Amino acid sequence: MSRASRLLDLLQLLRRRRAPITGPALAEELDISIRTLYRDIATLKAQGADIQGEPGLGYVLRPGFTLPPLMFSVDEIEALVLGSRWVVVRGDARLASAAEDAVAKIRAVLPDDLRQSVDAATLTVPRAQGEPVVIDASVIRAAIRKEQRLVLTYRDQDGEGTTRTVWPLLIGFFDKVQVLAAWCELRQDYRAFRVDRIQSVEPKDERYPRRRAVLVKEWRAKQNLPATAGT
Structure with a gap:
């Protein structure tokens, strides 16, 4: 070795x-x-x-270690580049920019032979055409990190609009849509909201009363139940 x-x-x-x-x-x-x-x-x-x-x-x-050179194999580099390309294609503008910046930072500390592996990565991600997202999804991500309540204006599959106060837990990325999993105060239950159907989002300056890790554990335990998207 x-x-x-x-x-x-x-x-x-x-x-x-x-x-x-x-x-x-x-x-x-x-x-x-x-x-x-x-x-x-x-x-x-x-x-x-x-x-x-x-x-x-x-x-x-302790966390925060900056990666030195020679810390990636070719397969690991291809996995990182593929992941970043997926985010560029499927994520919002801020996530896409962050993914490109991350690869640039990794590329900068690699020796020449491994740097060429970044430039010549052989894997790609096709674009998937979905419904446009009209809100700034980074607001949701920030609220998730802060365990902060959100007020959503949401349009369901029939075009009906409602206002919901939710406790955001995580965002799932699918081929053509992003889905927010959250606790809904109106329904007093976990609900899934398609991000492209959220018309507005406003963070409230208060944390939700339970810890996110506990809520996520409960939400995962209920995944064997039929899902109802934002109803």
Whole structure:
């Protein structure tokens, strides 16, 4: 195994652990000596990884590490580029711009041979023509992150308009539509709203009363029930 591959494996092990893991446990999993492990941890720290801990206590990787060169295989690069192209085609303008910026940042830190893999990625995403979205979907995404109530003006499949106060949970991306899953205060139940049928969206300056993680767990548990889209 090359040293670059070993450093990547060590980084991935630390990323998967939320609690500290001891040096001997890391060394055993990587099949390396404890001395080599300490050198590799020092190398990752020098490259910017915020690894906290010390021998005898264990190590944990704090979030926010900037990826150094040689951290992607060709398959991983193609997966990233394909994902970014999907977002460019299927997402809104702000997400599309963010996807392009992310690939540009990754490309900038890659060595020449891997950078050519980004430019010559062989996978593409066809455009799917759907109904236009008239609202700024980034407002919904921001409310999801903040666990913030939203007031929607919504048009159902029959063209009838209603105003709903909802607790937004997540947005699902399908071939031609985006769907907002949310708790609806009017219906006192989980509902799905097609984003292209939302006519206006206004965030309320207040959090909804339950934690999003709990609500999402409940929503997932109910997915075996018949879905009713925004009714």
